[in-house]
Amino acid sequence: MSMKKIGIIGGCGHVGIPLGLALAERDFDVTLLDINAATVDSINHCILPFKEAGAVAILQDHIGKNLIAATDAGLVKEQNAVVFVTGTPVDEHHNPKINDVLKVIRTYLELMNKEQLVILRSTIFPGTTELITQLLYDRFGSAKLAFCPERIVQGRGIEEIFNLPQIIAPSSEEAYREAWGIFSKISPKIIRLAAKEAELVKLITNTWRYLEFAAANAFYMMVEHEGLNFYTVYNALKADYPRAEHFPPAGLAAGPCLFKDTMQLSAFYQNNFFLGQSAMLVNEGLPNFLVDQLEKKMGSLGHKKIAVLGMTFKANNDDTRESLSFKIKKLLEFKMALVLAHDPYLNDSLPLSEVLRQAEGVILGTPHDEYKNVALSVPFVDCWGFWNRA
Numbered sequence: 001m002s003m004k005k006i007g008i009i010g011g012c013g014h015v016g017i018p019l020g021l022a023l024a025e026r027d028f029d030v031t032l033l034d035i036n037a038a039t040v041d042s043i044n045h046c047i048l049p050f051k052e053a054g055a056v057a058i059l060q061d062h063i064g065k066n067l068i069a070a071t072d073a074g075l076v077k078e079q080n081a082v083v084f085v086t087g088t089p090v091d092e093h094h095n096p097k098i099n100d101v102l103k104v105i106r107t108y109l110e111l112m113n114k115e116q117l118v119i120l121r122s123t124i125f126p127g128t129t130e131l132i133t134q135l136l137y138d139r140f141g142s143a144k145l146a147f148c149p150e151r152i153v154q155g156r157g158i159e160e161i162f163n164l165p166q167i168i169a170p171s172s173e174e175a176y177r178e179a180w181g182i183f184s185k186i187s188p189k190i191i192r193l194a195a196k197e198a199e200l201v202k203l204i205t206n207t208w209r210y211l212e213f214a215a216a217n218a219f220y221m222m223v224e225h226e227g228l229n230f231y232t233v234y235n236a237l238k239a240d241y242p243r244a245e246h247f248p249p250a251g252l253a254a255g256p257c258l259f260k261d262t263m264q265l266s267a268f269y270q271n272n273f274f275l276g277q278s279a280m281l282v283n284e285g286l287p288n289f290l291v292d293q294l295e296k297k298m299g300s301l302g303h304k305k306i307a308v309l310g311m312t313f314k315a316n317n318d319d320t321r322e323s324l325s326f327k328i329k330k331l332l333e334f335k336m337a338l339v340l341a342h343d344p345y346l347n348d349s350l351p352l353s354e355v356l357r358q359a360e361g362v363i364l365g366t367p368h369d370e371y372k373n374v375a376l377s378v379p380f381v382d383c384w385g386f387w388n389r390a
């Protein structure tokens, strides 16, 4: 069957939009289905809800032609393939909220038929693909499904979709052929795996990243605790030393994926994944360490004006989801400091010049380019080494 019409459930989110644009660019007819009516409306008016490199030009080329956004769930019936990319959060015990995932799938399955290919693209707990395959069998007596995880980095999704290998874990040969027919048009390489292998690839990829940041952060705290500058050590160990090439700088490891996916992997291994839990303690403990560092430099922070520069979770991006800058803000407020939160991507703060004029101390939350040439005459804490990395 020709796989011309593709519906994306959760299509107006951070994963749905880059995928939808990439598919539209390759001549598929794409419907972004989403319950967020405001975002649906803005996309149809050619306005993206967040920053994504290269996205606006593609949106302008395709919207209203072979790309639309819609809230009408009934449109799912018209699609050859239906991709699910809604969120997959963890609960208060850091265990996956699996029922939320199944609920969304069940809602749309009601409207679908057995000829349609189901593609799962969210990051899911190992075993979820198998469960959903069972849901399909229960409803249709057969299952045409593929788990095809998304691995793009936030903000540069379009470029990465066209360059990263695509993993496909199909429920049958037919599902593989059809999923291949779609992804071979946008990906340079297809890797076929079994469902649980693919689920683990995705979770381990993100967890590996989280562990790398935790290692850097643990060394940062160790060296700075000793009263030395971490970046003197870091710059020296990295200089012309090939095996340290990928050693990241210290920094706030936040955002909607890394912490969550490490906790999913920990839940998968029945909470025996001590390394993942330790990484979480290190990364989540860094904000406390930074506030303590500033306090050591300034004495009591009570009633002092402290600027937090950068509130988004990564540099040069407007996404604040799970940003640890907000944790720093809360910790400072608990010390009775007067916090001046600033971010060039959010328009609810004072101008940077005014923040810098008033601030008696500074913590760098996010190393946005806009802060590169800031000249500070007050005590500051910069775990990123943004102002003194080689």
Ligand SMILES: NC(=O)c1ccc[n+]([C@@H]2O[C@H](COP(=O)([O-])OP(=O)(O)OC[C@H]3O[C@@H](n4cnc5c(N)ncnc54)[C@H](O)[C@@H]3O)[C@@H](O)[C@H]2O)c1
Pocket: 009, 010, 011, 012, 013, 014, 015, 016, 033, 034, 035, 036, 039, 085, 086, 087, 088, 104, 121, 122, 123, 124, 150, 151, 152, 153, 154, 155, 256, 257
């Ligand atoms: N953000 C990333 O860069 C990234 C990268 C790889 C994988 N992932 C994974 O992809 C999944 C989605 O993440 P995201 O960042 O795109 O989330 P998101 O919150 O940006 O997008 C989810 C979208 O789904 C919509 N939605 C929720 N319920 C719906 C329903 N019942 N029907 C239709 N639409 C619905 C929301 O309105 C939202 O637009 C998660 O599993 C995440 O871990 C994210």
